[in-house]
Amino acid sequence: MSDYAHPEVLVTTAWAEDHLNDPAVRILEVDYDPSSAYELGHIPGAALVDWKKDINHATRRDILPREQFERLMGRLGATPDTTLILYGDMRNWFAAFAFWTFKIYGHEDVRLINGGRRKWIEEGRPISEEIPSFSAAQYSAPEANGGLRSFLPDVRQILGRDDFRLVDVRSPAEYKGEIAAPPEYATEGAQRSGHIPGAVNIPWAQAILEDDTFKPVEQLRELYGAQGVTPEASVIAYCRIGERSSHTWFVLTYLLGYPVVTNYDGSWSEWGNAVGVPVEKEAAIS
């Protein structure tokens, strides 16, 4: 892990176990479906962050507003000085999304557990069903950092530009347009299938090993570099709702140290429903 550009944002499962009772550390399980994960057992002392309720805006499609982030941190007893350790269900996608939003609101010390929930359980580490409680804290966050996020007009504006790279991290079938609206995710459907013109397809999972830990830095550099995704360009990552792409955003930003990477969280569920935007289908995948 030490060869990564910012190794301090990753912790091992062993490190996390050594810090279960560290008062400066708050371990948070970020789940898409808590009933299939946190509620059945979690890292002892870990608090639940429910992705749908806690990380999203209550009414409009958006990430949580700043006041909601402050309330969330307060409820978790976290201050701006707390070390937040994230992991979660679904291969750490939603933990990575939370990491991205916490960075948008300027939290300094956020880290991911390398390998996440899957590795923790695989290694037979302790599991608890106890729900921790914390004394409420006051948390004041700065204005959102817009530099970590792209919106549809931003993406539209850079189409065809050599100094930008679009990375579609979905499955090849989604990228090629064979899947528009997976029936299992009713709110993530799209009117049109395919990908944003010029995007290369590097599925998120290519960045991890069998045990869900991240690949070594040389392999990551080769993976993205081979598709022309290099630090000289500004990179925009997208998927369907921005969760898998936040995993890739994390890799490019913190493991490879690319200077300008954003997550387009509107992703295909916005682009594929938007009127008048160009769509590419069936392009060759290298």
Next chain:
Amino acid sequence: MGQRRRRAGGEGGGNLLSTTRIHSIDLSGAEDLCTEPGALERVRRAYAALGPGDRLDVRAPVAEHAFAVRAWARKNAIRVVEDGPGPDGATRLVLEAVHGQA
């Protein structure tokens, strides 16, 4: 989801003349693509479709999924009649739907 039949009886007082349907579900590759439900949700749905006495044979190569199935079964008082490595080394859990659904 696959399905096969076996002669019932010997376990739980089944009728020797009846057969028990054994459904199977393989969780390998679950949660790789984000185009299908999560691993446990697939098991929940398969279990909900069982008739009384039917069994669900779950192949769970990932420990996280096996853990979730066990914990969910325990919370819902679902009988796990087998739990251990299958012939290929992957965890195999067999759930029995005594009352049909959890």
